[in-house]
Amino acid sequence: MASKTIINLPRVSRIFHPMASGLYDSEGKAEIAFKGYELLVNYGIIKPASTGMYALLPLGMRVLNKLINIVDKEMANLGAEKILLPALTSATLWRKTNRYDTSKTELFTVTDRHDREYLLSPTYEEAICGLMSSVGPVSSKLLPLRLYQISSKWRDEMKPRLDLLRSREFIMKDLYTFDACLDGAQHTYDLVCESYDNIFKQIGMNYAKVVGDVGTIGGLKSHEYHYVSDIGEDVILRCPACDFSINQIISKTTSCPECKGELRQYNSAEVGHMFLLSTKYSQPLKAVFAKQHEVKPMVMGCFGLGLSRILTLVVDMLSANDEIRWPVKLAPYTACIISPKIGSKEEGGSVYVEQLFKSLEKCGIDAILDDRTKLTIGKRMKLARVIGYPYVIVIGKTAMQSVPLFEVHDLNNDTYHEMSLEQISNYFNDVNLKIS
Secondary structure, rough: OOOHHOOOOEEHHHHHOOOOOEEEEOOEEEEEOOOOHHHHHHHOOOEEEOOOOEOOOOOHOOOOOOOOHHHHHHHHHHOEEOOOOEEEEEEHHHHHHOOOHHHHHHHHHOOOOOOEEEEOOOOOOOHHHHHHHHHOOEHHOOOOOEEEEEEEOOOOOOOOOOOOOOOOOOOOOOEEEEEEHHHHHHHHHHHHHHHHHHHHHHHOOOOOEEOOOOOOOOOEEEEEEEEOOOOOOEEEEEEEOOEEEHHHHHOOOOOOOOOEEEOOOEEEEEEEEEEEEEEOOOOOOEEEEOOOOOEEEEEEEEEEEEEEHHHHHHHHHHHHHOOOOOOOOOOOOEEEOOOOOOOOOOOHHHHHHHHHHHHHHHHHOOOOOOOOOOHHHHHHHHHHHHHHOOOEOOOHHHHHHOOOEEEOOOEOOOOEOOOHHHHHHHHHHHHHHHHO
């Protein structure tokens, strides 16, 4: 029974994890890549599929699913319900909102056998309103209504970048909200702002909430969420005194409107965008509600979160020395256990593998075993570092003592301790409290 449990443990040797070295274009010429993107490709997290499109490999999917889990919990706290809209949206809907012609150069379009035209959705305002229209007037008792999805979007970028920041296919969370009046929609907008703050705080990296541009989406007001980063294509103006921030595209002022302090300029990358849409889409597409025999267009908000962008940026911002570093809550596995090399004096310490897994499982910590026992512990330790597992537990020489001790390495903070099984349980209980 014990051996069966060990067989079913997650193992490094069983992961589809193609490692690469260097980035090249279709003609074999070396490409210039940003650090985060190069690490993601070289260490088997993502794989370029074609220009501006990428495959997420198993470790990358684990990171994405952890991020999705954070988002799902926050959306549930907000009372939002999860849906999934079709990838193809009728071009007719986009013509009704007058966005088809203005956006045509960036749209992927297809025509079916009946000559009906569809587009691969770069955004879903028309699609969600088409859904709401199809169910007829919604009872006012159902409002506020909050529906969200996590799905791919497509944009035919003229110059897609060599990363997930400006790609042709990308993964986003879209929340669409429907209220009976503008005051209600504003209240919903404020609640979603709080929810987004919670998401970014859980990820654990400094971010900026920025007064944004409504752009082609439109609406009455907009805010953006940014990571300050040298690889970002945006520029924000930020007040060091009160943290007021605004996108430079809508302001050239140098004085903070909140405290009159001097605004400073930073390169940044947008990872979230929200809009108070009012009835821009609901009115032409007849997404309406009924109250006392009166039918009115619902007042909308839309709230996007760039999940694939976040994945790229956290790696680029945290990593150094050719090693990936993840926020602990997003790492593909929180801990990696390295068992002794086969034939070594420490080989008997392998009997503790199952106990270590059980201890970590009780603490709510997901772990993987590096079972490539023909490699030295040092070699596997190096590989664990480059993948970015936040914690590495080594079964080494001290595991053979009368009271076995195990090496616990906190790679994000570059610390190391020798601990007993009981101490490991206490240690990772504290880790779980910090990340849960």
